[in-house]
Amino acid sequence: MVLSPSSGKKAVANWIFIGVGMLVIQVVLGGITRLTGSGLSITEWNVVTGALPPLNEQQWLAEFDKYKQTPQFHLLNTDFTLSNFKFIFFWEWFHRLWARLIAVVFVVGFVWLVAKRYMKASMIKPLLILFLLGAMQGAIGWIMVKSGLTDDMVYVKPVKLALHFVFALVLICYAWWFGLELAVPATQITRNSRIRNTNWLIIVVLFFQLIYGALMAGHKAASAAPTWPTINGQWWPHFLFATPSALVENKITVHFIHRGLAYLLLIATLVFTYRLYRHPHKPALLQKTILWPSVLILVQVALGVCTVLSSPYIIPNHWVLFDWLAQFHQIVALLYLLLMVWMLFLIRNTKQAVK
Numbered sequence: 072m073v074l075s076p077s078s079g080k081k082a083v084a085n086w087i088f089i090g091v092g093m094l095v096i097q098v099v100l101g102g103i104t105r106l107t108g109s110g111l112s113i114t115e116w117n118v119v120t121g122a123l124p125p126l127n128e129q130q131w132l133a134e135f136d137k138y139k140q141t142p143q144f145h146l147l148n149t150d151f152t153l154s155n156f157k158f159i160f161f162w163e164w165f166h167r168l169w170a171r172l173i174a175v176v177f178v179v180g181f182v183w184l185v186a187k188r189y190m191k192a193s194m195i196k197p198l199l200i201l202f203l204l205g206a207m208q209g210a211i212g213w214i215m216v217k218s219g220l221t222d223d224m225v226y227v228k229p230v231k232l233a234l235h236f237v238f239a240l241v242l243i244c245y246a247w248w249f250g251l252e253l254a255v256p257a258t259q260i261t262r263n264s265r266i267r268n269t270n271w272l273i274i275v276v277l278f279f280q281l282i283y284g285a286l287m288a289g290h291k292a293a294s295a296a297p298t299w300p301t302i303n304g305q306w307w308p309h310f311l312f313a314t315p316s317a318l319v320e321n322k323i324t325v326h327f328i329h330r331g332l333a334y335l336l337l338i339a340t341l342v343f344t345y346r347l348y349r350h351p352h353k354p355a356l357l358q359k360t361i362l363w364p365s366v367l368i369l370v371q372v373a374l375g376v377c378t379v380l381s382s383p384y385i386i387p388n389h390w391v392l393f394d395w396l397a398q399f400h401q402i403v404a405l406l407y408l409l410l411m412v413w414m415l416f417l418i419r420n421t422k423q424a425v426k
Contacts, residue, residue, distance in 0.1 A: 079189035080253045086180040087250035093173045094243045095405060100166045101239070102401045105288060106394045108387075109159035110227055111143045111219045113167070122171055124164050134160065142223050155388070170209060177202065197249050204242045211235050229289025230319055236285040237278070240405070244412050251416045259354045264420045266350060269343045273336060273364075274411050280332040284404060287329050292322040293382035293393070302326055333372055340368040347418075357417050364414065367407040374400040 104110050114137045115121070125131040135156045138144055144151065181198065184190050190198075215235045219227035287293060296302040308323050317324045344365040347353075353361065378396040385393050 079187075079191070082187070082189050083184055083194060084250050084253035086184060087246055087253065089180075090173065090177055091243060091246050091250060093169070093176060094239070094246065095409075097166070097169050097173060098236075098239055098243070098405055099398070099402060100162070100169055101236070102398050104162045104166045105232070106397060107159060107162050107390070108143075108148075108226070109162035109166075110216060111141055112138055112156065112159040112163045113216075114138060114141060114220060116213045116216070121164075122168060124160070131157065141220055143219065143226070146223060170212075174205065177205065194253075197245075201242075201246055201249065204238075204245060208235070208238050208242055211238055226291075227289070229286050232289040233282050233285035236288075237282055240281060240408060243405075244408065247409055247412055248416060251413070255356065255416065259356045260417060260419055261350065261352050261354055261357060262419050262421045263346075263350050266343065266346050267415070267418045267420055269339065269346060270411065270415050270418060273339050273343060274408075274415065276332055276336055276339065277408060277411065280329065280336060281404065281408070283325055283329040283332060284401070286319060286325045288397070290320075290322050290325060292325050293379050293397070294385060295322040296326045297379055297382045299376050299379055302330070330375075333375060337368050337372055340364050343414075347414075354417070357414075360410065360413065363410055364407070367403055367410060371400065371403045371407060374403060 113121070113134070125134050131153060135153055138156060138160075148155070181190075211231075212235055215227045215231040218231045298304065302308050302323060308327060311317065311321070311324045311327055313321075318328070319325070344362065347357075347361055374396055378393065378400050381391075381393040381396055384391060
C-alpha cells in the first residue's frame with residue numbers, strides 16, 4: 072500500500088485497515104457458524120455478561136436447557152448431547168465475541184488517535200457513520216437470530232440472513248473506502264469514464280448476486296439442483312416466476328437467478344479487464360492488480376460449480392467437502408467485492424475531481 076507521508080493519516084488508515092481485516096474475519100466466522108448450524112445455539116443477547124461462555128457444568132446445563140426450548144432442537148436436533156451442544160455453542164459464542172472485539176478495537180483506537188491528535192475534523196463524520204453502521208449490524212444480527220427461535224423454524228429466515236450478510240458487506244466496503252481515501256495518494260488515480268461505468272455495472276450486479284448467494288445459503292438450496300450446467304436437466308425450469316414470492320422463496324428460482332448473475336459477472340469482468348488493459352495510463356497500484364478481477368471471478372465460478380456438485384454428499388453436523396467449498400466460495404466473493412471497490416477508487420470519471 073502506498074501511504075501518505077502524514078504520520079497522522081497513516082495511523083488512522085492503519086487502524087481502519089485493521090478493522091477491515093477483523094470485519095472480514097467476522098464474515099468468515101459467520102459462514103462457519105451458518106454451515107455448522109450453530110447460529111441458534113445461544114437464545115439470548117447479553118451484551119456484557121454474554122462475553123463469557125459457561126464456566127461450569129451447571130451453567131452449561133442451564134444454556135442447554137434454553138436451547139432445548141427452541142424449534143431447532145425439537146424438530147432437528149433431538150438427539151443432541153451436551154457435547155454436541157458445546158460444539159455449536161462455541162461457534163456462535165466466538166462469532167459474537169469477535170464482534171465485541173471489533174467494537175473494542177474501534178473504540179479504543181478512536182480514543183487513542185484523538186488523544187494523539189491524529190484525528191482531523193474531516194474524519195469525524197465518516198467515523199460516526201461507521202460506528203452507526205456497526206451498531207445497526209449488531210441489531211440486525213440479533214433480529215436474524217430471533218427469526219429462527221419462533222414457530223417451526225429450524226434455521227434463521229433466509230431473507231433476514233441475506234440482510235445481515237449484505238449489511239456486513241456494506242459496512243466493510245464503507246470502512247475500506249474510507250481507509251483508501253487516507254492511504255492512497257492522488258498520483259495513483261487514473262481517469263476513464265467508460266471503464267468506471269463498467270466497474271459500477273459489476274458492483275450493482277454483484278450486490279444482487281450477493282443477496283442471492285445469501286438466499287442460496289439460507290434456503291440450503293444447493294442440494295435442490297446439484298447439477299451443472301443445467302438445473303436438474305433443464306435450462307429453463309418450469310414455474311420459475313409463477314408468483315412474486317418465488318424470487319426469494321422458491322429454491323429453484325433462487326438457484327436460476329444466482330447462476331445467471333454469475334455468468335453475467337463473468338462476462339462483465341472479462342470485458343472490464345480487457346478495457347483496463349487497453350487503457351494507456353495505469354499507475355503502479357492499478358498495474359499490479361489489473362488481472363486480479365478476472366482471476367478471482369474465474370476461481371469464484373469454479374468454486375460455485377464444485378459447491379453445487381458436492382451438495383449431494385452433505386452430512387448433517389459433519390464438516391465435509393461441501394462445507395469447505397461453500398466457505399471458500401464466500402471468502403472469494405468477499406475478496407472480489409473488495410477488489411472491485413478498490414478498482415472503483417482508483418478509476419475515476421474523466422472530469423471528476425479527487426478529494
